[in-house]
Amino acid sequence: MPHTLIIGYGNADRQDDGAAWHVLTRIASRLGRTVPPAPEEGFFPEGEEIDLWYELQLAPEMGEDFAAYDRICFVDAHTGDIPHEIFLRPVDDSPPASAFTHHLTPAACLALTRSVYGKNPEAVLLSIRGYSFGFARELSDETATLVDQAVDILWDWLKGS
Amino acid sequence: MPAQKLTIEPVTRIEGHAKVTIHMNDAGKVERAYMHVNEFRGFEKFCEGRMYFEMPYITPRICGICPVSHHLAAAKAGDALMGCPPPRPASLLRELMHMGQVIQSHGMHFFELAGPDLLLGFDADPATRNVVGLIQANPDLATKAVALRKYGQEIIKILGGRRIHPLFAIPGGVNKALKPEERDVILAGLDEAIATTQVGISIMRDWAEKNMEDINKFAVFPTGYFGMVTPDNGLELYDGQIRLIDQTGEQLEKFDGANYLDHIAEHVENWSYLKFPYYKKLGWPQGVYRVGPLGRLNVAEKIDTPLANEELKNFKALNNGNPVENTLYYHYARLIETLFAIERVRVLLDDPDILSTDILNTQRSFQGQGVGVIEAPRGTLIHHYWAEPNGQLTRVNLIVSTGHNNWAMSNAVDSVAKTYITGPEVHEGLLNRVEAAIRAYDPCLSCSTHAVGQMPMVVDVVDPQGNTIQTLRRNA
Numbered sequence: 001m002p003h004t005l006i007i008g009y010g011n012a013d014r015q016d017d018g019a020a021w022h023v024l025t026r027i028a029s030r031l032g033r034t035v036p037p038a039p040e041e042g043f044f045p046e047g048e049e050i051d052l053w054y055e056l057q058l059a060p061e062m063g064e065d066f067a068a069y070d071r072i073c074f075v076d077a078h079t080g081d082i083p084h085e086i087f088l089r090p091v092d093d094s095p096p097a098s099a100f101t102h103h104l105t106p107a108a109c110l111a112l113t114r115s116v117y118g119k120n121p122e123a124v125l126l127s128i129r130g131y132s133f134g135f136a137r138e139l140s141d142e143t144a145t146l147v148d149q150a151v152d153i154l155w156d157w158l159k160g161s
Numbered sequence: 162m163p164a165q166k167l168t169i170e171p172v173t174r175i176e177g178h179a180k181v182t183i184h185m186n187d188a189g190k191v192e193r194a195y196m197h198v199n200e201f202r203g204f205e206k207f208c209e210g211r212m213y214f215e216m217p218y219i220t221p222r223i224c225g226i227c228p229v230s231h232h233l234a235a236a237k238a239g240d241a242l243m244g245c246p247p248p249r250p251a252s253l254l255r256e257l258m259h260m261g262q263v264i265q266s267h268g269m270h271f272f273e274l275a276g277p278d279l280l281l282g283f284d285a286d287p288a289t290r291n292v293v294g295l296i297q298a299n300p301d302l303a304t305k306a307v308a309l310r311k312y313g314q315e316i317i318k319i320l321g322g323r324r325i326h327p328l329f330a331i332p333g334g335v336n337k338a339l340k341p342e343e344r345d346v347i348l349a350g351l352d353e354a355i356a357t358t359q360v361g362i363s364i365m366r367d368w369a370e371k372n373m374e375d376i377n378k379f380a381v382f383p384t385g386y387f388g389m390v391t392p393d394n395g396l397e398l399y400d401g402q403i404r405l406i407d408q409t410g411e412q413l414e415k416f417d418g419a420n421y422l423d424h425i426a427e428h429v430e431n432w433s434y435l436k437f438p439y440y441k442k443l444g445w446p447q448g449v450y451r452v453g454p455l456g457r458l459n460v461a462e463k464i465d466t467p468l469a470n471e472e473l474k475n476f477k478a479l480n481n482g483n484p485v486e487n488t489l490y491y492h493y494a495r496l497i498e499t500l501f502a503i504e505r506v507r508v509l510l511d512d513p514d515i516l517s518t519d520i521l522n523t524q525r526s527f528q529g530q531g532v533g534v535i536e537a538p539r540g541t542l543i544h545h546y547w548a549e550p551n552g553q554l555t556r557v558n559l560i561v562s563t564g565h566n567n568w569a570m571s572n573a574v575d576s577v578a579k580t581y582i583t584g585p586e587v588h589e590g591l592l593n594r595v596e597a598a599i600r601a602y603d604p605c606l607s608c609s610t611h612a613v614g615q616m617p618m619v620v621d622v623v624d625p626q627g628n629t630i631q632t633l634r635r636n637a
Contacts, residue, residue: 013222040218040326056228060273060292061311102226102269104292111293112307115300135207135222 002070012039016130020075057103063112067119189585194578229262230537239332242531250517251334265313266538272306284590334521380488380573383408385450388457396461418534452540454494466504573598
């Protein structure tokens with residue numbers, strides 16, 4: 001199996017913004033891994049065939065870590081501005097700059113991986129529609145349902161190797 | 162032609178954090194431009210009822226950009242509330258973590274956010290005027306920039322243990338001492354971090370030399386300046402009094418941050434959820450001021466580390482010793498502060514107390530309320546808690562750095578729009594300058610949630626009847 005990374009990111013304290021955390025915990029269970037009790041305990045790469053990683057946001061130094069993998073699945077959430085409930089697609093090759101924020105997009109991180117570290121892992125983005133972004137750790141009912149579906153989609157992607 | 166309204170609206174995960182509206186008059190000129198902050202920050206209410214000792218772990222969740230600043234400000238407010246000043250070694254360690262935050266945040270901003278504008282040009286093709294274009298144009302610089310940010314992050318990680326929401330500062334001190342081998346790891350990366358920052362300063366100087374015309378017409382306006390200083394008015398980022406100067410550089414106030422309510426009031430406008438702080442004695446809007454790197458270097462008379470102090474002399478010479486008013490010099494000031502933060506890391510690590518295990522004051526003397534102030538990378542951050550004797554919070558007031566600069570950002574947008582948009586046809590490069598006016602202040606508008614995929618910038622030209630007559634969209 002190709003060396004695989006599933007990296008989820010978002011703020012688990014802002015409801016559906018943390019959808020990726022919930023996806024990772026379920027994937028961890030299916031893989032028979034220990035599930036951390038809270039998002040702040042995180043998932044971190046441990047050199048497994050399938051590594052799991054959870055962060056608040058993507059950052060440039062991750063480009064170096066990504067170079068160690070054959071394929072990567074980024075797991076994120078999106079607003080209603082994106083016309084899909086769930087999508088799994090290759091990471092876009094034309095990354096934007098975020099005008100006012102310090103987080104990077106998957107494409108920007110991968111550009112670092114390619115340009116600086118000379119690696120080009122296969123990369124997809126799995127994104128789940130968020131409906132509510134208040135100060136709470138519980139998902140909205142709508143997004144919780146989508147998370148269940150997203151886990152199945154991600155599992156199929158993993159098995160497709 | 163009919164009056165028009167241009168709207169620049171970054172679409173972020175929480176829709177409509179902020180947008181820019183440019184009102185055009187009948188002659189096709191800019192009449193007035195505004196930056197609106199559309200998101201109400203409900204975080205203070207969320208914190209009420211919590212215990213004071215929870216705040217250093219709750220408040221970092223406010224902001225994905227400077228969680229360490231909130232973490233430390235909350236701990237300092239807890240110190241004051243419970244009357245438990247930390248032992249000196251704990252203060253040194255907190256400051257060390259704070260320097261890590263400043264290094265990573267400032268480094269990220271200059272090289273990854275401002276860099277595309279400065280190195281590739283405001284008018285460069287937006288398809289390449291981004292961090293990837295920067296990497297492709299100069300992969301060696303990109304590698305160094307990544308390493309600089311990583312260096313700051315490593316300091317935070319060594320002290321905080323966790324990578325998400327570090328557990329470190331607690332009211333009365335910190336919960337982990339620094340080990341000798343950890344100190345050595347941090348020291349080992351210091352020279353490279355200084356060298357990279359000096360490369361950044363060279364880039365900034367070269368750019369300024371070639372773009373002086375832009376610098377001198379891009380959002381240059383007088384304000385007061387506000388920031389923390391040492392007792393003899395040196396640059397201070399962790400703990401000290403607040404100094405406020407007027408537009409000529411004369412000192413208006415120097416006060417304990419705990420007394421901020423005696424000096425600051427907040428103005429409300431119906432077009433923005435974010436309030437506008439100002440200096441009470443001068444009133445609104447005469448009392449507006451700026452914070453962050455430009456504000457801090459204007460209030461500081463010196464820097465207590467040699468390399469940064471030399472660079473400060475060059476900064477002070479830009480306006481013959483008077484306050485520097487140019488918004489684009491925020492970038493230069495940010496780099497000088499980065500240099501200071503790295504040099505300060507060495508000072509802290511060389512201090513004999515840095516390895517002490519005397520890191521927690523367990524005495525408690527309840528004070529009823531407490532204020533914690535710190536210079537976050539983007540400006541002065543104030544946490545103020547009121548509590549019951551059992552430590553349960555009854556009221557919370559937070560003034561975030563971006564709030565202090567609210568008027569300045571909106572004024573910068575207005576100034577840049579009027580300067581650069583001189584006719585009815587608005588091309589992308591001009592809009593990018595408007596956006597860059599906000600970016601110079603490095604605001605934290607995203608409130609800890611993030612965009613997915615692209616952040617399109619949409620400009621609608623709307624006639625007085627509300628009809629969209631032109632739409633410009635760029636994939637930022």
